[in-house]
Amino acid sequence: MAIREILEFPDPRLREVGEPVTVFDDSLRQLVEDMAETMYDAPGVGLAAPQIGVSKRIFVIDIAGEDEPSDLMVFINPEILSLDGTQQWEEGCLSFPGATETVKRAEHVRVRAQDAHGKAFELEADGLLAVAIQHENDHLNGVLFFDHLPPDRRGAFLEENRKELADMQRQAKAFLRDLRTRAPADARAGGERAGKPPGTRPNGTRTRR
Numbered sequence: 475m476a477i478r479e480i481l482e483f484p485d486p487r488l489r490e491v492g493e494p495v496t497v498f499d500d501s502l503r504q505l506v507e508d509m510a511e512t513m514y515d516a517p518g519v520g521l522a523a524p525q526i527g528v529s530k531r532i533f534v535i536d537i538a539g540e541d542e543p544s545d546l547m548v549f550i551n552p553e554i555l556s557l558d559g560t561q562q563w564e565e566g567c568l569s570f571p572g573a574t575e576t577v578k579r580a581e582h583v584r585v586r587a588q589d590a591h592g593k594a595f596e597l598e599a600d601g602l603l604a605v606a607i608q609h610e611n612d613h614l615n616g617v618l619f620f621d622h623l624p625p626d627r628r629g630a631f632l633e634e635n636r637k638e639l640a641d642m643q644r645q646a647k648a649f650l651r652d653l654r655t656r657a658p659a660d661a662r663a664g665g666e667r668a669g670k671p672p673g674t675r676p677n678g679t680r681t682r683r
């Protein structure tokens with residue numbers, strides 16, 4: 475068992491279409507175990523293989539609440555047989571940390587898939603499980619949850635999250651700059667001047683080497 479790295483948008487691998495699984499062996503079951511462990515660690519209610527850089531038609535889901543026993547569901551080579559009704563949920567994605575959006579999905583879904591031993595099954599789902607199945611199945615086709623937003627909202631969503639990312643990068647750069655200018659001076663001053671911004675030192679120019 476191993477926790478795998480979860481790819482984050484805009485990693486291009488998230489846009490790939492997954493290949494069908496043809497061999498149901500121990501290495502497949504190991505992969506499924508890793509996916510489950512990675513999902514529980516995140517934590518999330520679903521994870522698709524492309525999210526860990528494996529371009530295959532596999533996803534795992536567990537929508538059990540915190541006080542309920544875990545209920546791992548494994549879907550290999552899933553096929554959506556029917557979609558009915560509509561429902562809206564505030565969705566997030568492990569490949570897009572921190573961002574959520576209200577997405578319209580089908581309320582009922584009927585799906586056929588295989589388990590980790592290749593055994594076929596059919597399942598009818600509604601509510602959160604139906605949402606999770608549709609969200610994860612999308613990942614196998616390179617589709618991400620915000621692709622379902624109307625064009626104007628999708629633009630605003632990406633713009634907003636780009637800004638947040640840019641802010642984080644700016645803050646990280648400022649922090650590193652501050653560390654670089656502050657560290658040598660503080661070492662010389664024995665730390666007594668810690669807390670003052672570097673720019674306020676009379677000899678500030680000399681500390682910037």
Ligand SMILES: [Zn+2]
Pocket residue numbers: 566567568569609613
């Ligand atoms: Zn997702």
